[in-house]
Amino acid sequence: MQTCETKVELRDVLKKHHAANQMIVLVPTMGALHAGHQSLLEQARQMAGKDGVVVSSLFVNPIQFNNAGDLQTYPRTPEQDLEICQRAGVDYVFTPTPEEMYTGVRSISVEETYLSTTLCGASRPGHFAGVCTVLAKLFNIVQPTDAIFGKKDYQQLAIIRRLVRDLDIPVRIHGAEIVRHENGLAYSSRNARLTATQKEEATVLRQALLQAKNEFRAGVPVAEVKANASAMINKVAGTEIDYLEIVNAETMQPIEENADPALLATAVYFGDVRLIDNIEL
Ligand code: PAF
Numbered sequence: 001m002q003t004c005e006t007k008v009e010l011r012d013v014l015k016k017h018h019a020a021n022q023m024i025v026l027v028p029t030m031g032a033l034h035a036g037h038q039s040l041l042e043q044a045r046q047m048a049g050k051d052g053v054v055v056s057s058l059f060v061n062p063i064q065f066n067n068a069g070d071l072q073t074y075p076r077t078p079e080q081d082l083e084i085c086q087r088a089g090v091d092y093v094f095t096p097t098p099e100e101m102y103t104g105v106r107s108i109s110v111e112e113t114y115l116s117t118t119l120c121g122a123s124r125p126g127h128f129a130g131v132c133t134v135l136a137k138l139f140n141i142v143q144p145t146d147a148i149f150g151k152k153d154y155q156q157l158a159i160i161r162r163l164v165r166d167l168d169i170p171v172r173i174h175g176a177e178i179v180r181h182e183n184g185l186a187y188s189s190r191n192a193r194l195t196a197t198q199k200e201e202a203t204v205l206r207q208a209l210l211q212a213k214n215e216f217r218a219g220v221p222v223a224e225v226k227a228n229a230s231a232m233i234n235k236v237a238g239t240e241i242d243y244l245e246i247v248n249a250e251t252m253q254p255i256e257e258n259a260d261p262a263l264l265a266t267a268v269y270f271g272d273v274r275l276i277d278n279i280e281l
Contacts (some may be wrong), residue, residue, distance in 0.1 A: 001085060001090055001093060001276065002091070002093070003095055004094050004095070005095055005096060006096065007100065007101075008151075010142065014053075014142065014143070017053050020063055022052050023048050023051070023055050023146065024052065024055060024142065024144045024145050025045075025048045025053070025144060025148065026053060026056070026139075026142050027040045027041055027054070027055070027056045027057075027090075027147070028057045028059075028135060029056060029057060030060045030061060031075075031077065031078060031081045032075040032081070032192065033058075033085070033129075034187040035179045035187045036150055036152065036178070036179040036188070037084070037150075038084055038087075038088055038179075040148050040149070040150060040176050041054065041056060041090055042062055042088050042089075042187050043148055043176055044056075044088075044146075044148050047148070047184045051170050053091040053092065054089065054256075055092045055144065056094070057093070057142075058078070058081050058082075058164070059096055059101060059134070060074055060076065061101075061130060062098050062102075063102070063126075063130035063133060063134065064128075064130025064131045065127075066127050067119075069216075070274075071185075073193065074190075075187070075189050080097070084111060085244070091144060092271065094097050094141075096140075101279045102143075103199050106133075108133075108258065109188060110129065110132040110163065111132065112128055112129075112159045112163065115155065115158050115159050115162055115252045115253075116252075118161055118252050118254065120155055120156075121252075122243070123242050123243055124229065127175070128156070132160075135159070136163065136169070139164070139171055144171050146171065146172045146174060147160075147171050147172070147174070148174045149175060149176070149178055150179075151176060151178050151278070152188065152276065152277065152278070153251075153263060154263060154278045155252055157173070160173055160253060162175050167225070169198050178277075183206075184205075184206030184210075185202050185203050185206065186205075186206070186275075186277050188276075190273050192226075194273055195271075198238070198271060201236050201238070204233055204239070204268065204271055204274055205275065205277045207232065208229040208230075208244070208266070208275065209229070209266070209277060209279040210229070211232060212226070212229040212281070213264070214241070215228060215244035217281070219258060222246050222256055222258060225246065225264075226245070229244055230244050233266075238271055239270055240268065241266065241267075241269075242269060244266040244268075245265065247262070247263050248264055248281060249254070262281040263279070263281060264279050266278065266279040
């Protein structure tokens with residue numbers, strides 16, 4: 001495994017793989033890698049096979065944080081991240097500094113204006129423009145044939161599909177299933193900031209999602225499904241729901257009728273830690 005800190009270095013090492021028309025599978029991350037990322041890296045390795053290469057980026061992208069405190073407290077575990085990449089069979093790891101990534105004063109931003117008007121896009125202004133901008137850059141730097149993203153950030157995945165479609169970026173986008181602890185809590189880098197008690201309490205998210213899915217399938221009206229899920233979460237002291245919404249799983253727009261394809265997505269604060277989760281209904 002080779003680590004590249006600069007764009008020039010990474011482009012340089014990838015030249016021979018492009019020239020040989022090899023499959024190049026990219027897994028963009030912000031580090032603080034956990035079992036969810038590990039599964040993305042392993043899927044990338046499998047997809048690339050022995051003839052292809054796997055590239056992963058570890059970059060806490062400052063421009064996608066709408067809150068300075070969140071950026072400051074975002075977990076960082078660089079040594080452990082490299083070990084996980086190595087074990088998963090990654091060939092190249094890209095670890096730029098913010099100065100390397102954003103040279104000079106940035107005056108171009110890539111903005112998605114429809115799918116990002118709801119859910120995390122509504123509650124984190126500028127977040128998805130930051131995500132789209134850094135991914136447009138990463139796709140240009142790496143020029144991967146394929147890229148893999150987790151479904152925990154379901155809205156992000158939908159926006160990325162739109163990004164490559166609307167900007168004609170020649171990369172195949174793959175969505176990977178959410179990886180959960182045995183008790184149902186989805187793996188997240190932010191879990192590292194939860195107390196042991198909060199980690200237990202946060203399992204209410206999964207319970208609320210499963211209950212909502214059963215009710216939705218049984219034809220309970222959408223407003224009632226949402227109210228019941230919210231009530232279950234609100235029963236846990238110290239939680240604050242940022243949003244809990246049932247949307248069309250492709251357009252990300254709220255729906256009022258029980259129609260497919262539907263997605264329940266939620267963001268909930270446990271103390272000052274904001275967790276997201278979702279379920280296809
Ligand atoms: O999902 C993430 O970790 C980030 O949003 C991503 C896709 C790596 C862009 O910074």
